[in-house]
Amino acid sequence: ILNVEQSPQSLHVQEGDSTNFTCSFPSSNFYALHWYRWETAKSPEALFVMTLNGDEKKKGRISATLNTKEGYSYLYIKGSQPEDSATYLCAFETNAGKSTFGDGTTLTVKP
Amino acid sequence: NAGVTQTPKFQVLKTGQSMTLQCAQDMNHEYMSWYRQDPGMGLRLIHYSVGAGITDQGEVPNGYNVSRSTTEDFPLRLLSAAPSQTSVYFCASSYSAQGIYEQYFGPGTRLTVT
Numbered sequence A: 001i002l003n004v005e006q007s008p009q010s011l012h013v014q015e016g017d018s019t020n021f022t023c024s025f026p027s028s029n030f031y032a033l034h035w036y037r038w039e040t041a042k043s044p045e046a047l048f049v050m051t052l053n054g055d056e057k058k059k060g061r062i063s064a065t066l067n068t069k070e071g072y073s074y075l076y077i078k079g080s081q082p083e084d085s086a087t088y089l090c091a092f093e094t095n096a097g098k099s100t101f102g103d104g105t106t107l108t109v110k111p
Numbered sequence B: 001n002a003g004v005t006q007t008p009k010f011q012v013l014k015t016g017q018s019m020t021l022q023c024a025q026d027m028n029h030e031y032m033s034w035y036r037q038d039p040g041m042g043l044r045l046i047h048y049s050v051g052a053g054i055t056d057q058g059e060v061p062n063g064y065n066v067s068r069s070t071t072e073d074f075p076l077r078l079l080s081a082a083p084s085q086t087s088v089y090f091c092a093s094s095y096s097a098q099g100i101y102e103q104y105f106g107p108g109t110r111l112t113v114t
Helices: none
Strands: A006-007 A011-014 A019-024 A030-037 A045-050 A058-059 A062-069 A073-078 A086-093 A099-101 A107-108 B006-008 B010-013 B021-026 B032-035 B043-051 B054-057 B064-066 B076-078 B087-097 B100-105 B111-114
Touching: A006 A086, A011 A019, A011 B021, A019 A107, A030 B043, A045 A058, A045 A062, A045 B100, A086 B076, A099 B043, B006 B087, B010 B021, B010 B100, B021 B032, B021 B064, B021 B087
Parallel strands: A011 A107, B010 B111
Antiparallel strands: A006 A019, A019 A073, A030 A045, A030 A086, A058 A062, A062 A073, A086 A099, A086 A107, B006 B021, B021 B076, B032 B043, B032 B087, B043 B054, B064 B076, B087 B100, B087 B111
C-alpha cells in the first residue's frame, strides 16, 4: 500500500488570505500526480495533473508545483474566496493508471 | 453525455443482505474504478478494471465483487452487507491521455448498513 499524505488536514482562512498545502508521496515509481477539488455534496473534479519534476500548473488563482525527487507537491491559492471552500485531494498515479489518494485538506474560507 | 452515473443515490441495508451498486459511463473510457470514502479519510480503491472482461483488486476488496462485461458498466456487489461497509461509494472512469489517467467521478451512493 502506497503512503500518500496531505497536510494540514484542515485549514480555516479569511477571505483574501493566500494559503498553501502539501501532498507527500513515494519518490519511486512515480508516474503522475493529480490534484482534485471536492465540494461538499458533489463529486471530485480534476484540477491539475503533473508528470515532470519541476512542473508548475496554474488555473486562475490556484497553482501547483511538483518535486518528484523528494516526493512532494504544493497547492497554492492566492487571495482565497469563499467559493474556494472545498476538500483538495491529491492522488499518486503509478504505471497502468492505478491511483492512491491522500486523505485530503479541507479548506474553509470565511467571508 | 451523461458522464458517469450511479444508482441508487441512497440505500439502507440490513446486516447480511446483498445488493448491487450500479455504475455506467457513456464516454467509452476503458478504465473504471470503485472507491469508498469514510469520514476523515480520502478515497480508498476497492476494485478496478482496465477494460471489458478484466478486473483486479484494489486496497480494500474484501466483501465486494465486481464484473465488467461491457465497456459501459461496472457494477459493485456486496455479497453479505456488514455495518463496516457503511460508507459513500464513488465510481470513476478514465482514459489514457499520453499514458496519464484523469478520473471522472460519479455522484456517489450513500450506503448505510444497520
